[in-house]
Amino acid sequence: MKNTIKVERAKLNITQAELADRVNVSRQTINSIEIGKFVPSTVLALKIANVFDTTVDDIFALEADDWR
Numbered sequence: 001m002k003n004t005i006k007v008e009r010a011k012l013n014i015t016q017a018e019l020a021d022r023v024n025v026s027r028q029t030i031n032s033i034e035i036g037k038f039v040p041s042t043v044l045a046l047k048i049a050n051v052f053d054t055t056v057d058d059i060f061a062l063e064a065d066d067w068r
Contacts, residue, residue, distance in 0.1 A: 003060050005034050008052040023047040 009019055016030040023030075023044060032038035033048075040048065040060075049056045 001039055001060055001066055002036065002063055003033065005030070005048065005059060008054070008059060012052065019048070019051060022051050 005019070009016070014022075015027075016034070017027040020027045020030045024047075025044065029038065029040075033040050045056045045060060049059055052059065
């Protein structure tokens with residue numbers, strides 16, 4: 001699953017650690033999501049979208065391999 005978290009963080013000028021603090025996870029979790037190694041839970045995806053004042057669909061998108 002691809003995401004635009006890094007872009008959204010840049011718009012707000014916040015670090016991975018700051019985002020992690022806002023959604024109550026570790027910085028490593030945010031890093032893993034950004035690089036596509038970890039798929040967040042629905043609750044976490046909603047929290048991230050809320051920080052960026054947008055929708056989950058605007059941040060996360062399925063890729064062809066996700067359908068397998």
